[in-house]
Amino acid sequence: MPIPIVNSIASWFLKKRFHQIELFLKYPIDVQEELLQNLIQKAKNTEIGKQYDFSTIKSYQEFAYRIPVTTYEDNQERIERARKGENNIFWPTPIKWFAKSSGTTNAKSKFIPVSSDSLEDCHYAASKDLLCMYLNNNPDSQLFVGKGLRLGGSKELYQENGTVFGDLSAILIDNMPFWAEYSSTPKNEISLMADWETKMQAIVNETIKENVTSLAGVPSWMLVLLNNVLETTGKENLFEIWPNLEVYFHGGVSFDPYIEQYNRILPKDNFRYYEIYNASEGFFAIQDRNANKELLLMLDYGIFYEFIPMDTYGTPKETIIPLADVEEGANYAIIITTNAGLWRYKIGDTVRFTSTKPHRIKVTGRTKHHINVFGEELIIENAEAALRKASSITNTEVVDYTAAPIFMEGKNKGAHEWIIEFKTPPNDFRVFADVFDNALKEVNSDYEAKRFNNTTLNSPTIHCARERLFYDWLKGNGKLGGQHKVPRLSNKRDYIEELLQLNNEKLNITID
Numbered sequence: 001m002p003i004p005i006v007n008s009i010a011s012w013f014l015k016k017r018f019h020q021i022e023l024f025l026k027y028p029i030d031v032q033e034e035l036l037q038n039l040i041q042k043a044k045n046t047e048i049g050k051q052y053d054f055s056t057i058k059s060y061q062e063f064a065y066r067i068p069v070t071t072y073e074d075n076q077e078r079i080e081r082a083r084k085g086e087n088n089i090f091w092p093t094p095i096k097w098f099a100k101s102s103g104t105t106n107a108k109s110k111f112i113p114v115s116s117d118s119l120e121d122c123h124y125a126a127s128k129d130l131l132c133m134y135l136n137n138n139p140d141s142q143l144f145v146g147k148g149l150r151l152g153g154s155k156e157l158y159q160e161n162g163t164v165f166g167d168l169s170a171i172l173i174d175n176m177p178f179w180a181e182y183s184s185t186p187k188n189e190i191s192l193m194a195d196w197e198t199k200m201q202a203i204v205n206e207t208i209k210e211n212v213t214s215l216a217g218v219p220s221w222m223l224v225l226l227n228n229v230l231e232t233t234g235k236e237n238l239f240e241i242w243p244n245l246e247v248y249f250h251g252g253v254s255f256d257p258y259i260e261q262y263n264r265i266l267p268k269d270n271f272r273y274y275e276i277y278n279a280s281e282g283f284f285a286i287q288d289r290n291a292n293k294e295l296l297l298m299l300d301y302g303i304f305y306e307f308i309p310m311d312t313y314g315t316p317k318e319t320i321i322p323l324a325d326v327e328e329g330a331n332y333a334i335i336i337t338t339n340a341g342l343w344r345y346k347i348g349d350t351v352r353f354t355s356t357k358p359h360r361i362k363v364t365g366r367t368k369h370h371i372n373v374f375g376e377e378l379i380i381e382n383a384e385a386a387l388r389k390a391s392s393i394t395n396t397e398v399v400d401y402t403a404a405p406i407f408m409e410g411k412n413k414g415a416h417e418w419i420i421e422f423k424t425p426p427n428d429f430r431v432f433a434d435v436f437d438n439a440l441k442e443v444n445s446d447y448e449a450k451r452f453n454n455t456t457l458n459s460p461t462i463h464c465a466r467e468r469l470f471y472d473w474l475k476g477n478g479k480l481g482g483q484h485k486v487p488r489l490s491n492k493r494d495y496i497e498e499l500l501q502l503n504n505e506k507l508n509i510t511i512d
Contacts, residue, residue: 017132024299025358029324033060036304039337048078048090048343060322064306069320069335069344072110079111085162091115091341097175099168099280111165112280118340122301123172126276126283129298130249133288134274138246143213146244147185151203151217151225152192168280185210196480204228212242218252220400221481223261224471230265237265251276253485254363256384257398260391261423277363281347282338285361294360299323302339307332310350310377313367328353331379333367350379369489373405374414374456376447378440380488386439387420394432397424400470400486404496406461415458419499421465433462469503476502 024031040063044054052066068074078089079098087094091113098111114123135141152169164171173191186206193199208229215222226238235241248262248271255275262273277285277295282303285295297305305323310331312318326332331352337343348368351361365380372378387398399421406415426432437459441448450456470486487495 017129020300021129028299028359029322031299032304032323035300035302036060036063036337039302039304039339042092042339043090043341046088046090046092046341048341064320064322064344067344069346070342071346072112075342075345079113082113083111083161083163083165089341090343091117091339093117095341096163097171098163098165099171100165101168101280110280112168113340113342114168114171114280115340117302118282118338119172119175121339122283122303123168123278125301126278126286126298130274130276130286133286134247134249134272137288137290138272141246142244143246144183146211146213146242147183148214148216149186149203149207149210149212150184150191151215151222185212199481200225200228204232208233208241210242211244213244213246215245215248215250217250218485219250219255219258219262220253220485222248222250223258226265237267239266239268245271247272247274249274249276251278254380254384256388257400260397261399277361279347279349281336281342281345282340284334294354294362297359297361299359304337306335306337306344308335310367310379323359326353326356326359328356331364352381365489369487371403371405371416371489371491373407373491374450376444376450376457378403378416378444378447378489382440382444382447383489385443386436389439389442390432390436393435394426394428395424396422396426396432399423400465402470402487402490402495402499403460404490404493406458407493413454413456413458416460417463417496418460419463419465419469419496419503421467421469425464429462429464433460436460436462463500463503465499465503466505469499473499473502 040049040054040057043049049055057063057066072079075090082089082095083098093115095113095115097114097119099114101110101112131143135143150169150173152167152173158165164174166174170192173188186203190199190202190206193202203225215226217225229238229241230236233241238245245266248266250273255273259273272290275287275293275295276283283298283301284303285297287293288296299305307321307323307326308318309321310333313333320335329352331350334347334349334351336345336347338345346367348366350364350367352364354360354362362381370377370379383401383403387401390396391398401418401420403416403418406417408414437451440460441451447457451459471480474480474484474486490496
């Protein structure tokens with residue numbers, strides 16, 4: 001089909017969809033309240049609906065008063081029953097699929113329910129919206145001249161008790177219409193391969209022969225793949241292989257630590273990066289404008305949102321608020337109620353609202369991935385802003401990092417300990433450490449106060465990681481590929497102790 005016709009069809013779809021989008025842009029609270037009532041009514045005859053008497057809930061206030069906020073552990077018993085084939089527990093339609101997620105805070109696997117409603121009305125709807133928004137912003141796009149290179153999870157789908165579990169990306173690929181494979185590469189057979197490293201080379205071998213116009217996947221793992229493509233072909237940049245490549249759709253982890261490496265292998269000023277915010281639990285937000293990292297919160301995907309202000313999170317003063325009460329600039333933990341039967345569920349992510357008209361956000365980190373042992377409230381957003389500034393000033397390039405506290409002991413004050421893997425290391429590590437420390441002070445006033453005259457915190461200890469340290473650590477823990485992430489910040493020392501031990505197998509430079 002000629003490209004102008006394809007773009008015209010997409011534009012027609014977008015115009016239809018824009019009417020719905022305009023509704024939640026103009027009436028966000030009404031749309032969310034109506035959505036909540038629909039979810040409650042649909043699930044009123046489920047086990048959980050009867051337990052909390054959903055049929056009599058008429059307002060958000062009743063809903064919030066009656067139903068407790070939950071974690072995965074709170075839902076685990078019901079989810080296990082559903083995995084064994086029992087129906088109508090937390091959602092009225094049978095749950096056939098479960099997205100397996102090990103996360104980074106617990107080696108134990110989680111199995112997130114994925115209903116047919118969430119597949120169609122959330123995940124696939126978001127994919128259509130993303131493409132249509134991109135084409136609307138870029139009417140001269142040649143996206144459909146070639147294929148999209150998708151990099152999904154590395155686990156196969158496993159059948160068990162009549163239900164199926166695997167990486168969310170594998171579930172999505174497995175349920176796509178047959179014609180979707182013709183516009184994507186690699187083919188499904190390779191996408192669903194279990195062994196990550198074997199799969200990686202198979203993807204390289206197939207995709208270098210294709211006319212790739214777009215990329216989609218987690219930045220850390222996509223970068224590994226693209227570097228393998230360059231190494232295999234002997235080319236300097238990706239446009240020598242795929243001259244029509246025009247956009248990278250990315251999500252899963254922050255893009256900030258990787259942007260310079262991507263710019264080096266994609267050296268075109270007009271190459272576009274589009275961010276998405278999705279997880280096993282749902283698809284939440286989309287970048288809807290060129291060259292703007294703010295994400296539009298999608299309010300009609302069958303997900304009802306609540307928020308916990310992070311300044312009260314985990315304290316006796318903890319409060320939970322609906323979308324109507326969020327404020328620009330504040331940092332919140334997200335609670336979701338979904339069309340897959342998750343009710344008032346903590347997903348563990350934190351976001352900051354950059355706008356409330358419309359509701360746009362930036363993902364700032366994880367509720368469990370921060371350091372607040374000394375009252376410094378250091379979050380991933382702070383860390384990456386400081387690393388970005390320190391890298392720019394010292395002409396360095398960071399591949400991966402993690403940090404943990406050094407606890408006070410006797411008269412010894414506390415500090416933060418960092419392991420940083422560099423692609424381009426600094427010429428003077430002490431200069432880098434000082435610049436990084438000062439950059440952290442600039443972006444976080446609580447950290448600055450604790451560092452003032454070394455009142456509570458001494459200067460950070462920084463270890464220069466050996467090459468491939470984090471890759472080897474993930475591999476050793478069976479976490480290559482997919483949605484697996486390096487834990488950036490932790491209040492405990494478990495991760496950093498493992499990494500330090502692995503790092504000490506080779507020469508290690510430490511800055512105190």
